[in-house]
Amino acid sequence: MQISMTVNGNEVTSDIEPRVLLVHYIREVLGLTGTHWGCDTSNCGTCVVLMDGQPVKSCTVLAAMAAGHDVRTVEGLANGATLDPVQQGFMEEHGLQCGFCTPGMMLTARALLDKNPHPDTTEIRQAISGQICRCTGYATIVRSVQWAAAHPAGGDTDATVDEVIDGTDTVIEDLPAETAETADTEVKA
Amino acid sequence: MQIPAPFDYVRATSVDNALELLSRHGAESRVIAGGHSLLPMMKLRLSRPEWLIDINDLYELDFILRDGGKLRIGALTRHTTLLESDEIAALFPIVRDAEAVIADPVVRNRGTIGGSLCQADPAEDLSTVCDVLGAEAVIRGPAGERILAMADFHRGPYETAVGQDEILCEVRIPIRPRSGSAYEKVERRVGDWAVGAAGASVTLAADGTIADAAVGLTALGLDHTISGAAELLRGQQPREELFVEAGRLAAAACDPVADQRGPIDYKRHLADELTRRVLRQACTRAAQTQEG
Numbered sequence: 390m391q392i393s394m395t396v397n398g399n400e401v402t403s404d405i406e407p408r409v410l411l412v413h414y415i416r417e418v419l420g421l422t423g424t425h426w427g428c429d430t431s432n433c434g435t436c437v438v439l440m441d442g443q444p445v446k447s448c449t450v451l452a453a454m455a456a457g458h459d460v461r462t463v464e465g466l467a468n469g470a471t472l473d474p475v476q477q478g479f480m481e482e483h484g485l486q487c488g489f490c491t492p493g494m495m496l497t498a499r500a501l502l503d504k505n506p507h508p509d510t511t512e513i514r515q516a517i518s519g520q521i522c523r524c525t526g527y528a529t530i531v532r533s534v535q536w537a538a539a540h541p542a543g544g545d546t547d548a549t550v551d552e553v554i555d556g557t558d559t560v561i562e563d564l565p566a567e568t569a570e571t572a573d574t575e576v577k578a
Numbered sequence: 579m580q581i582p583a584p585f586d587y588v589r590a591t592s593v594d595n596a597l598e599l600l601s602r603h604g605a606e607s608r609v610i611a612g613g614h615s616l617l618p619m620m621k622l623r624l625s626r627p628e629w630l631i632d633i634n635d636l637y638e639l640d641f642i643l644r645d646g647g648k649l650r651i652g653a654l655t656r657h658t659t660l661l662e663s664d665e666i667a668a669l670f671p672i673v674r675d676a677e678a679v680i681a682d683p684v685v686r687n688r689g690t691i692g693g694s695l696c697q698a699d700p701a702e703d704l705s706t707v708c709d710v711l712g713a714e715a716v717i718r719g720p721a722g723e724r725i726l727a728m729a730d731f732h733r734g735p736y737e738t739a740v741g742q743d744e745i746l747c748e749v750r751i752p753i754r755p756r757s758g759s760a761y762e763k764v765e766r767r768v769g770d771w772a773v774g775a776a777g778a779s780v781t782l783a784a785d786g787t788i789a790d791a792a793v794g795l796t797a798l799g800l801d802h803t804i805s806g807a808a809e810l811l812r813g814q815q816p817r818e819e820l821f822v823e824a825g826r827l828a829a830a831a832c833d834p835v836a837d838q839r840g841p842i843d844y845k846r847h848l849a850d851e852l853t854r855r856v857l858r859q860a861c862t863r864a865a866q867t868q869e870g
Contacts, residue, residue: 519682
């Protein structure tokens with residue numbers, strides 16, 4: 390079947406099998422391999438892309454279902470050579486180690502900040518609770534999102550998140566229950 | 579790599595069109611909404627429909643509407659919308675309680691109330707919520723519309739009264755004055771299915787006694803609400819000894835299975851403890867509510 394959608398601002402049209410999942414369409418047909426493919430069971434969240442501005446797990450959306458919609462992948466975050474504040478925040482606050490979860494984390498963060506420009510740490514942790522990071526313990530990811538919130542226009546790369554948010558809300562703390570813990574392979578509601 | 583078996587795909591343009599497509603393509607056609615139950619099953623080849631009828635464009639099924647003494651919720655209403663609705667939270671706080679612990683925020687952006695109810699997973703939260711709220715399911719088919727109580731809607735695990743050529747269109751929840759409700763779930767981690775959960779809805783009389791009540795359990799081997807709970811609670815002043823007795827009733831009524839989420843005695847303990855907690859909370863909320 391023929392499908393058309395907007396991906397990172399570009400209109401794309403392809404002839405695909407209906408059973409092609411959005412994650413594979415993005416990676417294999419469009420060649421945008423920044424979107425990662427992980428658990429395949431809508432648990433890990435590394436495949437998150439934005440569909441009409443909302444984070445969705447692209448392993449559990451058919452490409453056909455995304456037709457006619459506006460899709461944004463990690464490749465669509467930067468504006469040319471200018472990083473999105475979220476991307477810069479992940480650099481500044483070491484929001485990644487292996488980087489596997491990072492594309493999904495950054496897109497969820499972008500959607501969160503678009504909806505709520507000044508989230509507190511609980512709101513950030515809840516927003517990313519459907520996504521799993523096995524490296525960072527989430528603390529630096531939360532700090533990265535806070536950095537982006539504090540720098541909506543990016544820039545000023547010398548400032549640290551502690552300086553900007555006066556250090557009170559950025560202490561590494563115990564993970565609340567809302568933080569994702571481990572992956573499994575069960576079918577989800 | 580998990581890829582569904584081949585199928586044909588079509589987008590419905592209206593409920594009537596979807597019904598026509600279901601009739602035309604017959605027994606091997608399935609409706610898809612959020613897809614977060616059906617697609618994983620198709621990827622595991624547990625489900626192999628030949629036709630998928632996508633109803634995501636049917637905005638006529640995506641609404642929350644107060645209509646006289648009922649709140650009408652369209653079947654395509656997403657979990658996120660239900661979670662964020664202040665109107666629902668005021669009328670039926672149990673919905674927000676449950677939605678906050680259904681899957682995770684990203685999954686909730688796609689999953690729908692209709693999909694959850696039609697999937698009818700025994701560990702699915704909204705079935706219990708709708709049970710205790712006394713909701714009705716509005717189903718449309720070639721012969722027209724029919725309205726079923728939740729007890730008649732649920733036929734058992736993964737089975738509902740919705741026929742092959744029918745669509746669940748709407749859920750209607752009666753709005754009752756001086757009512758409160760609550761849901762509490764124990765899960766191993768965020769987004770997991772319940773180890774066990776309980777939901778309660780309570781309506782108080784003018785003198786503060788319990789006029790009506792319903793308690794349901796999720797993932798604990800009990801279909802529908804706990805029989806006898808309403809009889810136990812009706813006419814009584816809400817008090818701790820009553821909640822303890824209801825908890826005992828729930829523990830006796832449930833029939834959990836031992837699995838990787840816990841042994842039977844632990845799950846019975848959850849039925850007991852969670853029933854007490856949700857009744858306590860529902861009574862507190864009912865006493866506080868000004869909603870008429």
